[in-house]
Amino acid sequence: MATAHTIDPTQVLTLDEPLTLDSGQTLPLVEIAYETHGCLNAAKDNAILICHALTGDHHVVSDHPLTGKPGWWVRMVGPGKPIDTDRYFIICANVIGSCMGSTGPASLAPDGEPWAMRFPVITIRDMVRGHVALLDSLGIDTLHAVVGGSMGGMQTLSLAANFPERARAVLVLASTARHSAQNIGFHELGRQAIMADNSWREGDYYGFEDSPEKGLAVARMAAHITYLSEEGLTKKFGRRLQDRSEKTFGFDADFQIESYLRYQGISFSNRFDANSYLYITRAMDYFDLAEEHGGRLANAFRRSRARFCLVSFDTDWLYPTSASRNVVQALNAAGKPVSFVELSAPYGHDSFLLDVPALDRVVAGFLG
Amino acid sequence: MATAHTIDPTQVLTLDEPLTLDSGQTLPLVEIAYETHGCLNAAKDNAILICHALTGDHHVVSDHPLTGKPGWWVRMVGPGKPIDTDRYFIICANVIGSCMGSTGPASLAPDGEPWAMRFPVITIRDMVRGHVALLDSLGIDTLHAVVGGSMGGMQTLSLAANFPERARAVLVLASTARHSAQNIGFHELGRQAIMADNSWREGDYYGFEDSPEKGLAVARMAAHITYLSEEGLTKKFGRRLQDRSEKTFGFDADFQIESYLRYQGISFSNRFDANSYLYITRAMDYFDLAEEHGGRLANAFRRSRARFCLVSFDTDWLYPTSASRNVVQALNAAGKPVSFVELSAPYGHDSFLLDVPALDRVVAGFLG
Numbered sequence: 183m184a185t186a187h188t189i190d191p192t193q194v195l196t197l198d199e200p201l202t203l204d205s206g207q208t209l210p211l212v213e214i215a216y217e218t219h220g221c222l223n224a225a226k227d228n229a230i231l232i233c234h235a236l237t238g239d240h241h242v243v244s245d246h247p248l249t250g251k252p253g254w255w256v257r258m259v260g261p262g263k264p265i266d267t268d269r270y271f272i273i274c275a276n277v278i279g280s281c282m283g284s285t286g287p288a289s290l291a292p293d294g295e296p297w298a299m300r301f302p303v304i305t306i307r308d309m310v311r312g313h314v315a316l317l318d319s320l321g322i323d324t325l326h327a328v329v330g331g332s333m334g335g336m337q338t339l340s341l342a343a344n345f346p347e348r349a350r351a352v353l354v355l356a357s358t359a360r361h362s363a364q365n366i367g368f369h370e371l372g373r374q375a376i377m378a379d380n381s382w383r384e385g386d387y388y389g390f391e392d393s394p395e396k397g398l399a400v401a402r403m404a405a406h407i408t409y410l411s412e413e414g415l416t417k418k419f420g421r422r423l424q425d426r427s428e429k430t431f432g433f434d435a436d437f438q439i440e441s442y443l444r445y446q447g448i449s450f451s452n453r454f455d456a457n458s459y460l461y462i463t464r465a466m467d468y469f470d471l472a473e474e475h476g477g478r479l480a481n482a483f484r485r486s487r488a489r490f491c492l493v494s495f496d497t498d499w500l501y502p503t504s505a506s507r508n509v510v511q512a513l514n515a516a517g518k519p520v521s522f523v524e525l526s527a528p529y530g531h532d533s534f535l536l537d538v539p540a541l542d543r544v545v546a547g548f549l550g
Numbered sequence: 551m552a553t554a555h556t557i558d559p560t561q562v563l564t565l566d567e568p569l570t571l572d573s574g575q576t577l578p579l580v581e582i583a584y585e586t587h588g589c590l591n592a593a594k595d596n597a598i599l600i601c602h603a604l605t606g607d608h609h610v611v612s613d614h615p616l617t618g619k620p621g622w623w624v625r626m627v628g629p630g631k632p633i634d635t636d637r638y639f640i641i642c643a644n645v646i647g648s649c650m651g652s653t654g655p656a657s658l659a660p661d662g663e664p665w666a667m668r669f670p671v672i673t674i675r676d677m678v679r680g681h682v683a684l685l686d687s688l689g690i691d692t693l694h695a696v697v698g699g700s701m702g703g704m705q706t707l708s709l710a711a712n713f714p715e716r717a718r719a720v721l722v723l724a725s726t727a728r729h730s731a732q733n734i735g736f737h738e739l740g741r742q743a744i745m746a747d748n749s750w751r752e753g754d755y756y757g758f759e760d761s762p763e764k765g766l767a768v769a770r771m772a773a774h775i776t777y778l779s780e781e782g783l784t785k786k787f788g789r790r791l792q793d794r795s796e797k798t799f800g801f802d803a804d805f806q807i808e809s810y811l812r813y814q815g816i817s818f819s820n821r822f823d824a825n826s827y828l829y830i831t832r833a834m835d836y837f838d839l840a841e842e843h844g845g846r847l848a849n850a851f852r853r854s855r856a857r858f859c860l861v862s863f864d865t866d867w868l869y870p871t872s873a874s875r876n877v878v879q880a881l882n883a884a885g886k887p888v889s890f891v892e893l894s895a896p897y898g899h900d901s902f903l904l905d906v907p908a909l910d911r912v913v914a915g916f917l918g
Contacts, residue, residue: 205799303799363783363807364775370808371771373801374815378764380748396746403739404772407732415731421838429836431573431671433741433828437835439731440738447742460801467805468797470789499867 191217191244192283195319201278201311207302210292214312215283216240216275219259220267222320229322230265230549231313231349232274233330233337236405236462237454239282242274243267248453254535257542264546270326275316277309277337279462281455284312288388288455298457299385306333306469310340314348324348327549331355331534332501333462336469339509342490343471343482352490353548355534355541356498358505359471359479359512365500368408369463372401376456385457398456399447406446411497411530415439472512479512490520491548493541495533497526521548559585559612560651563687569646569679575670578660582680583651584608584643587627588635590688597690598633598917599681599717600642601698601705604773604830605822607650610642611635616821622903625910632914638694643684645677645705647830649823652680656756656823666825667753674701674837678708682716692716695917699723699902700869701830704837707877710858711839711850720858721916723902723909724866726873727839727847727880733868736776737831740769744824753825766824767815774814779865779898783807840880847880858888859916861909863901865894889916 194215200208217240222229232242232255239246243253243260259265259272276284279301287301317325328349330338335357342352358365376382379397387393410418419439423429426436435441472479490513494506503524513520525540527533534541562583568576585608590597600610600623607614611621611628627633627640644652647669655669685693696717698706703725710720726733744750747765755761778786787807791797794804803809840847858881862874871892881888893908895901902909 207799299801303801360789362780363787363789363805364778364780366789366805367771367775367783367807367811370803370805370811371768371775374764374771374812375743375746375768377801378743378747378768396742400739400743400746400768403735403742407735407739410732412730412732415735419731421728421731421734421841431575433667433671433745433832435738437731437734437738439735443735443738444742464801473789 190247192240193217194283195316197315201308201315203302203308204305205302209278209285209302211289212278212285212312212315213283213289214275214278214285214316216273216316217242217244219243219272220270222271222322226322227324227326228269229271229273229317229320229325231317231325231328231341232259232265232272233313233328233334234274234277235330235332235334236466237450238334239280240274240276241282242272246453249449257537258545264542265329265549270549273316273320275313277462278312279304279309279458279465281458286455287385287457287461296388298388301457301461303464304461305465306336306340307344307474309465310337310344313337313341314345317348324350327351327353329353329355329545330357332357332531333466336466339471342486342488343475346485346487349488351548352488353493353545354490354506354509355493356495356501356531358501359482359509360473360505361467361469366467368404369467372404373460373463375400375404376460382456387456394456395448395451398451398454398459399444401459402450403443403447406443408500409531411499411528413497414528414530417528479509480515483513483516483518486516486518488518490518491544492520492522493534493544494524495527495530496524497528498531498533500531558615560608561585562651563684565683569676569683571670571676572673573670577646577653577670579657580646580653580680580683581651581657582643582646582653582684584641584684585610585612587611587640588638590639590690594690595692595694596637597639597641597688597693599685599693599696599709600627600633600640601681601696601702602642602645603700603702604834605818606702607648608642608644609650610640614821617817625905626913632910633697633917634914638917641684641688643681645830646680647672647677647826647833649826654823655753655825655829664756666756669825669829671832672829673833674704674708675712675842677833678705678712681705681709682713685716692718695719695721697721697723697913698725700725700899701834704834707839710854710856711843714853714855717856719916720856721861721913722858722874722877723861724863724869724899726869727850727877728841728873729835729837734835736772737835740772741828741831743768743772744828750824755824762824763816763819766819766822766827767812769827770818771811771815774811776868777898777900779867779896781865782896782898785896847876848883851881851884851886854884854886856886858886859912860888860890861902861912862892863895863898864892865896866899866901868899
């Protein structure tokens with residue numbers, strides 16, 4: 183079958199100035215990889231910034247350069263789709279700390295060696311600072327909307343709170359304003375799995391033949407379980423055996439769920455940098471929008487003039503409906519316009535990425 | 551402070567015959583470590599068998615020989631306690647496959663070398679076969695009751711189904727008749743964490759200075775998250791920092807939950823054998839009592855003349871109330887006497903081990 187070859191539309195912005203971070207450190211030599219779709223109008227007021235999740239990237243519509251798979255949100259973004267590239271200018275940028283083109287621990291530090299664990303610990307707000315620098319470079323003062331799911335939703339909330347003049351509409355999917363103890367726990371076990379891998383070498387594995395791919399695979403397996411609902415897992419896999427009619431009384435992947443998780447772990451290790459996983463999970467664990475604003479979440483939105491929409495999924499146990507409701511209550515307390523819907527979908531946290539027609543209608547309706 | 555030194559009451563039974571296993575293999579040289587409390591009466595009809603959980607052992611009341619900590623169920627078992635050693639003869643045996651005295655992968659095979667991964671894969675029913683051999687050696691035909699929580703509950707159900715004449719009462723706490731895809735998934739990531747550890751050496755780490763303790767610690771961290779409720783974690787830890795007033799912008803254990811999980815992982819590695827963890831989790835994943843009995847759970851209990859009691863906890867998301875209800879419905883369908891209660895407790899799955907006074911009353915009431 184012939185495949186249309188697309189040219190990778192990645193563009194790279196190099197910042198003139200070091201980025202000042204929440205830690206107090208500054209990050210020099212910052213590059214931000216991004217792609218855009220659609221046309222920016224003359225008033226420059228039709229831009230939508232899409233923020234990606236933990237293991238996502240700026241390839242929102244374009245094929246992934248390593249896996250060749252379609253962009254992660256092709257079902258939502260495109261001509262005539264809920265995020266309509268015929269009407270809006272869509273921007274999606276790889277977050278700093280990541281490994282898909284924006285500056286992260288695998289990038290070269292000023293001394294010409296990879297940053298590795300010398301890379302400063304970043305926060306969600308630092309990622310957003312990168313986005314805002316990109317908007318500045320594109321001459322966009324105010325976005326039509328900022329949109330994101332999961333960690334993308336954290337960036338979206340952070341932009342709304344810390345740069346309230348930069349977006350007129352804020353759409354947050356399957357996200358939270360604060361990482362819970364359980365959220366932190368799952369991330370911590372993933373980090374420990376990476377750091378337990380001898381190939382991690384305290385982070386200095388660049389240039390070696392082996393990398394901590396086994397540890398990273400375990401981290402991904404743990405995370406992946408949290409992305410799916412118990413109900414969805416039962417429907418999809420139950421206790422069905424993998425390519426065999428009997429249990430083998432061994433440690434092979436007898437069950438489909440085992441085979442699936444192993445595959446998820448290995449394929450992730452082939453496309454993602456372990457140190458980036460450490461830094462980005464750390465940024466998520468540090469995220470607590472109320473804490474940033476005097477301990478009261480409503481304060482975070484005090485200066486906002488945007489309208490908000492929050493969406494949760496009934497089977498999402500990673501960032502459950504109560505986490506979205508918490509944000510909605512804060513917005514109500516701050517007197518801001520907000521709509522909220524809990525959608526029913528069987529896929530758990532990953533629902534925001536999957537085929538949920540009701541979500542398409544909510545997104546299209548809110549963006550107008 | 552002076553501490554009373556207790557003599558370890560462990561006894562060891564050596565089986566005369568090899569144990570025939572579900573896999574079709576036989577296990578020679580089987581030893582079963584156990585402890586008993588109270589007195590067996592002349593009719594030998596006042597015995598209660600307590601079955602332990604995944605990482606438990608026969609030290610139900612006696613101090614743990616490695617950690618020095620009190621037995622794992624001292625709050626439930628003793629003179630005048632719900633499982634009353636003044637009235638009942640209490641037996642608790644280490645399961646085969648474990649590492650606390652009963653034969654497992656760390657034991658010596660007939661060739662004088664540790665079994666390691668040559669140890670046969672065992673099932674919950676195989677563990678129960680060990681228990682039944684122990685009852686035979688003690689001359690106990692019929693137990694007053696068999697009791698267990700979590701994996702102990704699986705053994706309890708398996709004994710009731712496969713050796714229905716051996717117990718008059720069956721008490722199952724926070725357990726399930728079948729491991730779900732999510733249950734298997736969490737175990738599989740734990741096994742992969744162990745196997746990813748270079749020190750695992752395909753299981754042949756006995757006699758080396760290092761063992762796969764890092765991988766085992768990660769496995770334990772993952773499991774430990776599933777033992778606690780989100781609500782309990784939030785109450786106990788929230789986002790509180792560990793011995794510091796500010797985040798460090800580093801990868802130390804900033805949060806109490808991180809510090810706690812790291813401690814749980816390391817201390818577990820100091821007391822448990824990694825290969826045993828592989829074998830016991832495998833046995834649990836293979837557990838499906840309906841599948842063993844023609845695909846219909848009610849069939850499993852057809853020959854039973856025991857009375858049953860099932861207890862679940864409202865915050866247990868590992869083996870939720872629906873898993874207990876599934877067993878209750880099967881018992882109803884089989885026309886067997888069963889009582890069932892969902893207790894409210896904030897601790898998640900671990901509730902059956904913790905201070906839940908309502909549980910004490912249910913246990914005492916059911917045992918009579």
